[in-house]
Amino acid sequence: MIGLSGLITPSLEEMAHVAKEMERLGFKIPLLIGGATTSRTHTAVKIEPGYSGPVVWVPDASRAVGVATHLSSEESRDTFVADTRADYVKVRDAHAKKTGQKSVSLESARANRAKIDWKAYAPPKPKQAGRVSLKNYPLDKLVPFIDWAPFFQTWDLAGKYPDILQDAVVGEAARNIFQEGQAMLDRIVKGRWLTASGVFGLYPANAVGDDVEIYTDEKRDHVLTTWHCLRQQNEKPAGNPNLCLADFVAPHDSGVADWVGAFAVMAGGGIDARVADYEAKQDDFNAILLKAIADRLAEAFAEHLHHRVRTEYWGYAAGEKLSNEELIAEKYAGIRPAPGYPACPDHTEKGELFDLLDAPNTADMTLTESFAMLPTAAVSGFYLSHPEARYFAVGKIERDQVADYAHRKGMDLAACERWLAPVLNY
Numbered sequence: 371m372i373g374l375s376g377l378i379t380p381s382l383e384e385m386a387h388v389a390k391e392m393e394r395l396g397f398k399i400p401l402l403i404g405g406a407t408t409s410r411t412h413t414a415v416k417i418e419p420g421y422s423g424p425v426v427w428v429p430d431a432s433r434a435v436g437v438a439t440h441l442s443s444e445e446s447r448d449t450f451v452a453d454t455r456a457d458y459v460k461v462r463d464a465h466a467k468k469t470g471q472k473s474v475s476l477e478s479a480r481a482n483r484a485k486i487d488w489k490a491y492a493p494p495k496p497k498q499a500g501r502v503s504l505k506n507y508p509l510d511k512l513v514p515f516i517d518w519a520p521f522f523q524t525w526d527l528a529g530k531y532p533d534i535l536q537d538a539v540v541g542e543a544a545r546n547i548f549q550e551g552q553a554m555l556d557r558i559v560k561g562r563w564l565t566a567s568g569v570f571g572l573y574p575a576n577a578v579g580d581d582v583e584i585y586t587d588e589k590r591d592h593v594l595t596t597w598h599c600l601r602q603q604n605e606k607p608a609g610n611p612n613l614c615l616a617d618f619v620a621p622h623d624s625g626v627a628d629w630v631g632a633f634a635v636m637a638g639g640g641i642d643a644r645v646a647d648y649e650a651k652q653d654d655f656n657a658i659l660l661k662a663i664a665d666r667l668a669e670a671f672a673e674h675l676h677h678r679v680r681t682e683y684w685g686y687a688a689g690e691k692l693s694n695e696e697l698i699a700e701k702y703a704g705i706r707p708a709p710g711y712p713a714c715p716d717h718t719e720k721g722e723l724f725d726l727l728d729a730p731n732t733a734d735m736t737l738t739e740s741f742a743m744l745p746t747a748a749v750s751g752f753y754l755s756h757p758e759a760r761y762f763a764v765g766k767i768e769r770d771q772v773a774d775y776a777h778r779k780g781m782d783l784a785a786c787e788r789w790l791a792p793v794l795n796y
């Protein structure tokens with residue numbers, strides 16, 4: 371059997387490609403699909419039609435054993451495969467009948483942008499502009515910023531932290547894994563098992579249409595790089611804007627001198643050798659535990675650095691005093707949208723972001739050809755400071771926007787459609 375796991379959306383198209391390649395090469399073995407961004411619908415609609423062998427979406431790793439048992443059993447294999455196929459035919463039919471979202475033209479969506487009174491607003495100027503590289507960042511500084519809630523998700527334990535520790539059903543399991551997690555964290559920090567490195571930059575910037583131009587200096591006449599944003603195109607009830615992240619940056623023609631930030635952080639330096647050690651001992655539990663803690667540290671680094679930027683380097687929230695719970699609940703001013711998240715679903719924007727920050731040299735981070743970051747325990751994104759800046763989902767977009775976007779990015783339309791496949795409404 372072949373199993374494919376996909377964390378971010380570029381994997382979705384890659385999986386469909388792998389299925390077609392298996393068909394072309396005459397494979398007959400089962401193909402199992404799993405991972406955070408995959409779904410039964412995607413498997414049925416985009417992957418299964420490409421491969422005539424068995425294709426099964428497995429929502430949870432614990433079910434992989436049952437699925438594999440069926441697929442390798444002489445008695446149940448044919449029925450299991452036939453049932454799955456019949457199910458996917460139904461899913462495809464239902465998907466084909468689904469009426470797509472009602473959209474507006476890009477022009478109308480732009481006319482309905484978020485309206486900010488730029489004349490009445492003075493963007494905060496960073497106390498220290500430019501790029502700062504933070505290599506080998508002290509891990510103990512990150513620990514207080516850890517959000518433990520997703521740690522329990524990794525172990526399929528549902529509930530809010532810290533309440534989950536007292537939960538009647540999963541409380542004991544949660545306490546046990548939390549204790550193991552704390553012990554691993556201690557080993558990592560005291561033993562310097564992992565290195566964390568990051569980089570950020572604060573730049574003069576202005577919006578031009580749906581793009582954000584980042585300038586080389588405050589004269590703002592030389593563009594260093596452009597951050598391309600996508601706009602919501604679903605029909606909105608009166609009074610609700612069709613949002614685009616560029617709406618939260620002062621337009622160039624307003625004459626208002628705005629700024630944006632960019633960052634990339636990781637906490638997985640040196641992890642591969644440690645994981646390999648555990649795996650060589652067949653200790654999968656500790657291998658997963660180590661990766662889960664590294665992921666928590668990477669997110670804590672993003673939270674910690676954003677806090678430092680707000681209070682020190684950009685300094686617009688110098689007096690901010692928020693508890694970790696308030697930070698997790700995003701009670702601060704400004705946002706840090708990350709390419710791939712719903713407000714900026716295009717992963718290719720990480721290319722320009724990494725170039726801008728010189729992330730391979732300044733933070734020991736690289737991108738794969740599918741725009742996944744290495745080490746895997748990594749987060750990257752932008753900083754916006756406007757108090758009205760908020761997260762939203764771009765949702766599905768139409769051909770007119772994709773053509774415009776491809777043109778703005780200087781990208782071939784077909785390539786652009788491939789990267790944006792999960793958000794196309796056509």
Ligand code: B12
Nearest residue numbers: 373375378379404405406430431708710742743746749750
């Ligand atoms: C934890 C997490 C992270 C961690 C860890 C990532 C990692 N290295 O694993 C960190 C903080 C590092 C991270 C970073 C990023 N993330 Co993230 N992350 C998540 C989160 C919250 C949980 C994913 C997870 O680990 N779940 C626990 C595991 C165990 O579950 P799972 O992956 O679903 O796998 C289970 C099943 O699917 C199945 N399974 C999985 N694979 C397979 C394979 C087979 C063969 C089988 C049988 C079964 C199977 O078994 C597993 C256990 O049951 C999700 C949101 C969510 N709730 O899903 C976002 C999410 C995956 N992240 C997302 C994004 C965008 C990113 C970043 C690109 C953001 C950025 N710009 O920095 C980066 C990318 C990192 C990189 N290296 O490139 C998006 C992806 C959406 C998209 N459009 O692509 C998500 C969906 C959040 C969202 N709603 O937008 N992320």
